[in-house]
Amino acid sequence: xxxxxxxxxxxxxxxxxxxxxxxxxxxxxxxxxxxxxxxxxxxxxxxxxxxxxxxxxxxxxxxxxxxxxxxxxxxxxxxxxxxxxxxxxxxxxxxxxxxxxxxxxxxxxxxxxxxxxxxxxxxxxxxxxxxxxxxxxxxxxxxxxxxxxxxxxxxxxxxxxxxxxxxxxxxxxxxxxxxxxxxxxxxxxxxxxxxxxxxxxxxxxxxxxxxxxxxxxxxxxxxxxxxxxxxxxxxxxxxxxxxxxxxxxxxxxxxxxxxxxxxxxxxxxxxxxxxxxxxxxxxxxxxxxxxxxxxxxxxxxxxxxxxxxxxxxxxxxxxxxxxxxxxxxxxxxxxxxxxxxxxxxxxxxxxxxxxxxxxx
Amino acid sequence: xxxxxxxxxxxxxxxxxxxxxxxxxxxxxxxxxxxxxxxxxxxxxxxxxxxxxxxxxxxxxxxxxxxxxxxxxxxxxxxxxxxxxxxxxxxxxxxxxxxxxxxxxxxxxxxxxxxxxxxxxxxxxxxxxxxxxxxxxxxxxxxxxxxxxxxxxxxxxxxxxxxxxxxxxxxxxxxxxxxxxxxxxxxxxxxxxxxxxxxxxxxxxxxxxxxxxxxxxxxxxxxxxxxxxxxxxxxxxxxxxxxxxxxxxxxxxxxxxxxxxxxxxxxxxxxxxxxxxxxxxxxxxxxxxxxxxxxxxxxxxxxxxxxxxxxxxxxxxxxxxxxxxxxxxxxxxxxxxxxxxxxxxxxxxxxxxxxxxxxx
Numbered sequence: 001x002x003x004x005x006x007x008x009x010x011x012x013x014x015x016x017x018x019x020x021x022x023x024x025x026x027x028x029x030x031x032x033x034x035x036x037x038x039x040x041x042x043x044x045x046x047x048x049x050x051x052x053x054x055x056x057x058x059x060x061x062x063x064x065x066x067x068x069x070x071x072x073x074x075x076x077x078x079x080x081x082x083x084x085x086x087x088x089x090x091x092x093x094x095x096x097x098x099x100x101x102x103x104x105x106x107x108x109x110x111x112x113x114x115x116x117x118x119x120x121x122x123x124x125x126x127x128x129x130x131x132x133x134x135x136x137x138x139x140x141x142x143x144x145x146x147x148x149x150x151x152x153x154x155x156x157x158x159x160x161x162x163x164x165x166x167x168x169x170x171x172x173x174x175x176x177x178x179x180x181x182x183x184x185x186x187x188x189x190x191x192x193x194x195x196x197x198x199x200x201x202x203x204x205x206x207x208x209x210x211x212x213x214x215x216x217x218x219x220x221x222x223x224x225x226x227x228x229x230x231x232x233x234x235x236x237x238x239x240x241x242x243x244x245x246x247x248x249x250x251x252x253x254x255x256x257x258x259x260x261x262x263x264x265x266x267x268x269x270x271x272x273x274x275x276x277x278x279x280x281x282x283x284x285x286x287x288x289x290x291x292x293x294x295x296x297x298x299x300x301x302x303x304x305x306x307x308x309x310x311x312x313x314x315x316x317x318x319x320x321x322x323x324x325x326x327x328x329x330x331x332x333x334x335x336x337x338x339x340x341x342x343x344x345x346x347x348x349x350x351x352x353x354x355x356x357x358x359x360x
Numbered sequence: 361x362x363x364x365x366x367x368x369x370x371x372x373x374x375x376x377x378x379x380x381x382x383x384x385x386x387x388x389x390x391x392x393x394x395x396x397x398x399x400x401x402x403x404x405x406x407x408x409x410x411x412x413x414x415x416x417x418x419x420x421x422x423x424x425x426x427x428x429x430x431x432x433x434x435x436x437x438x439x440x441x442x443x444x445x446x447x448x449x450x451x452x453x454x455x456x457x458x459x460x461x462x463x464x465x466x467x468x469x470x471x472x473x474x475x476x477x478x479x480x481x482x483x484x485x486x487x488x489x490x491x492x493x494x495x496x497x498x499x500x501x502x503x504x505x506x507x508x509x510x511x512x513x514x515x516x517x518x519x520x521x522x523x524x525x526x527x528x529x530x531x532x533x534x535x536x537x538x539x540x541x542x543x544x545x546x547x548x549x550x551x552x553x554x555x556x557x558x559x560x561x562x563x564x565x566x567x568x569x570x571x572x573x574x575x576x577x578x579x580x581x582x583x584x585x586x587x588x589x590x591x592x593x594x595x596x597x598x599x600x601x602x603x604x605x606x607x608x609x610x611x612x613x614x615x616x617x618x619x620x621x622x623x624x625x626x627x628x629x630x631x632x633x634x635x636x637x638x639x640x641x642x643x644x645x646x647x648x649x650x651x652x653x654x655x656x657x658x659x660x661x662x663x664x665x666x667x668x669x670x671x672x673x674x675x676x677x678x679x680x681x682x683x684x685x686x687x688x689x690x691x692x693x694x695x696x697x698x699x700x701x702x703x704x705x706x707x708x709x710x711x712x713x714x715x716x717x718x719x720x
Contacts, residue, residue: 023477042470042487042504046494075509109431143411143416143417144406145433146402148717152512155513354508
């Protein structure tokens with residue numbers, strides 16, 4: 001393996017996961033098993049330093065500019081849910097992965113795997129929603145592909161969206177730049193997307209329906225970068241950005257901790273969770289910190305810039321509930337520490353098995 | 361709809377295909393139903409002039425260079441077949457779509473949808489094959505995604521590969537540049553890939569096994585572009601390039617005819633088909649001109665450059681069987697004319713229903 005080894009795996013994978021000789025749902029969880037699958041199977045086959053950075057997007061030199069490049073398959077079920085559908089989700093998820101590199105999203109590719117028998121009207125709705133989401137994000141779907149498989153060999157519709165964007169000169173946002181003393185900011189409530197999907201799937205009814213938070217985050221990121229400004233060395237005062245999707249906030253914090261070799265200390269009481277989401281989580285025995293979000297971000301920011309950035313977030317419609325949830329600390333090993341409501345501190349581990357399959 | 365309407369659809373879609381209120385396999389055939397689905401559902405939703413060019417890849421302005429961008433989902437079954445597997449196919453198919461724009465392939469994104477229960481060893485083999493194919497092509501897989509769906513909601517493994525490449529300054533290859541008098545060149549035998557898949561699937565045994573022709577075409581394209589050179593106006597003497605994959609040679613010729621508003625006249629006797637492939641096609645009642653290839657290309661070349669280009673093709677391992685199969689002619693409507701072996705001429709139509717599902 002080349003330079004820049006994925007320390008993520010050393011830090012978060014103490015158990016032996018090579019026992020699994022068949023794929024299990026946990027391999028798609030975004031947690032330990034996914035990390036092990038990537039380390040065991042994908043990284044050796046594709047060995048290159050860009051992939052080994054293990055970011056959610058690749059940033060590659062491209063003439064005078066840098067190109068950001070990211071791909072995601074969407075297999076969410078149901079395909080229509082409160083607050084969105086698989087089409088808008090596929091656009092938002094991909095432009096958000098670009099935005100987390102500080103990149104301006106430009107173009108999308110969309111590949112469809114359709115199950116024989118899918119209603120044309122459902123496809124039309126999904127695709128219209130993708131088109132609307134793309135226009136809202138200022139991106140264009142410029143190429144695509146369609147495959148149809150026999151009935152029973154897929155589940156209605158799977159969409160793979162791939163995005164390219166431009167990283168403005170000088171932008172240095174990356175998961176490996178968190179330093180002790182940095183502040184950890186969160187843009188809003190946790191768990192809305194995953195619990196919206198799960199509530200609909202399980203037929204749960206709450207007094208107030210839970211809606212997905214699916215939304216494009218680049219406009220918020222642009223405001224944050226402008227407010228933060230540069231440090232004396234010329235680097236961005238915003239050090240890391242992540243959208244806590246599959247695996248939730250706990251997983252995003254772990255990824256930053258592992259990539260930067262630091263501890264992330266967060267306060268449970270500071271992490272906003274809607275009351276309906278909290279109730280649904282309690283009912284189903286799920287921890288909202290592991291539940292997917294599709295319109296939220298976590299930022300690690302130099303302490304001097306933290307107040308300015310938080311003000312910029314609160315001034316933006318997608319950051320209205322923004323708050324500081326903790327700080328980065330030095331640590332002998334990468335870890336995530338949660339100060340609980342009763343005053344204790346516990347380690348937040350990464351997911352091992354799949355908690356919520358097919359939520360994105 | 362914006363400029364540059366897809367005349368493809370007017371030219372090749374005389375039947376009413378909106379009857380289908382559910383997706384049928386033919387929507388994935390690459391033929392009439394696919395074209396209708398794209399026109400009816402995808403183009404209106406994503407309306408933009410780059411997509412409406414209806415090329416197999418998007419070429420977008422990107423700083424001083426142009427970026428080529430293409431995506432394909434691979435759902436081939438079986439996933440291992442004589443001559444290749446879904447992994448090498450996913451790399452070759454994507455770099456070939458870039459090469460057909462004259463672009464040098466640079467980076468790939470790979471998104472996996474895995475069925476719960478897939479053997480890890482099969483995944484390892486597929487991914488190792490992708491890695492090898494990428495190295496052979498000089499491209500890097502720099503980003504990716506993995507989703508796992510429940511058993512019975514996918515068929516083992518689906519791979520979506522997306523590629524970006526650079527189009528060298530001045531390259532003008534495009535499906536809309538064919539002109540009357542141009543020569544039509546083909547790089548080798550037709551039907552090998554599709555019949556390799558189908559023979560294995562149907563358990564057919566022939567004296568000599570049929571192997572897929574899956575291979576990366578950019579090195580051949582680079583030799584051809586160099587040999588062809590530029591015309592007095594500065595445009596490439598190679599006017600159009602297509603890899604006749606799903607839908608076969610007939611479909612590629614139709615796409616060029618429709619895009620350029622010309623007739624493509626080809627001679628059946630000049631089109632090379634291996635004896636084993638011809639036998640298998642006859643046995644199964646399949647026309648080899650509609651069968652997918654994964655390592656062949658068809659080129660439309662200015663007549664003055666035709667001999668040079670053909671010599672360059674024959675000198676390359678992937679063009680050893682290259683030959684001239686016909687010429688471009690003026691026509692009131694876009695069409696493909698086949699001079700048959702018995703001296704007649706017939707119209708080669710596009711596919712309506714799926715002939716060979718899941719061959720790529």
